Structures are given as structure tokens and as C-alpha cells.
Amino acid sequence: xxxxxxxxxxxxxxxxxxxxxxxxxxxxxxxxxxxxxxxxxxxxxxxxxxxxxxxxxxxxxxxxxxxxxxxxxxxxxxxxxxxxxxxxxxxxxxxxxxxxxxxxxxxxxxxxxxxxxxxxxxx
Ligand SMILES: [Cu+2]
Numbered sequence: 001x002x003x004x005x006x007x008x009x010x011x012x013x014x015x016x017x018x019x020x021x022x023x024x025x026x027x028x029x030x031x032x033x034x035x036x037x038x039x040x041x042x043x044x045x046x047x048x049x050x051x052x053x054x055x056x057x058x059x060x061x062x063x064x065x066x067x068x069x070x071x072x073x074x075x076x077x078x079x080x081x082x083x084x085x086x087x088x089x090x091x092x093x094x095x096x097x098x099x100x101x102x103x104x105x106x107x108x109x110x111x112x113x114x115x116x117x118x119x120x121x122x123x
Contacts (some may be wrong), residue, residue, distance in 0.1 A: 031057035031093050034119070036103075038072045040065040044110050049117040051103070058121070059093040060103055072110065076103040076119060083107055096121045 032053045039045040046062070062074035066087040073083040073090040081092035083106065096119075104116035 029057070031059040033059045033061055035061045035063070036074070036117075037063045037065055038068055038070075038105070038115070040067050042068050042070060044105070044113040044115045046103075046105075046115060046117055050120070051117065052120045052122065053096070055096060055098050055121055055123060057093065057095050058119070059091055060119075061089060061091040062105075063089050071107055072115070073106045074103060075106040077101050080106040098122050 034051045034053060036051070037047045039047065051060070060074050060076060060081075062072065062081065064070075064072045064084050064086055068086050071083045071085055074081045074092050076092060077094045077096060079092050079094050081090035084090045098121050101119045101121065102116055103119050104111040107115075
């Protein structure tokens, strides 16, 4: 009978380990979401010029409001979301280490015109 108790203990330990790994995995897979919007009046700006997040997976979700009359998108750290028309949303997911990064609109000319901001990644 002793081996049964041992087997049960091993099974419980294995279950604890597996569920522990699952929890950690789910946590690291979910990106930190940060949202922003393009200026609703058609100005080449976002509604936020500064965002912050912890190191790891980060998703920037940019809404292009109806009424901008322009295509916009969101880009950061060499990755870009698609350009979308008014009423649509563009997003980009990146994995970042601590540092300061520039997010911007990848539509030609928009970044230079002021459609950009800083993302500060810190622990
Ligand atoms: Cu733009």
C-alpha cells in the first residue's frame, strides 16, 4: 500500500508543477496593452505623447477615429502595424527590454510632422 501513497504524492506533485508552468506561460503570453488615438480633427498627432510599460511583450493599439480623413498606423522598434482608414484600429506587438523607444505613425511624412511619442520601458 505504501507505493500507492507514493504514486499519489508523485501525481499531485506533477499536477502542481504542470499547473504552475501553465499559469506562468499564460502570464508571459499576454501582452501589456497600451492604447492611443490619432487626433480626431485631422492633425498629425496622437492623443498621447508618452506611454510607459514594463519590459516584455507590449501591444500598442491605435484607434484612427472617424473624421480624421486620413490613413494612420502605429509602429515602434522596427515593427509596424498596418495603415488603416478612419474608424479602424492598427496595432503592433513587440517584446522590449528596458529603455526609451519612439512610437510613430508609419504613413509617409506623418512621423516627421509630429505623429510620434515616447514609450518608456522600465522595471
Ligand atoms: Cu498618420
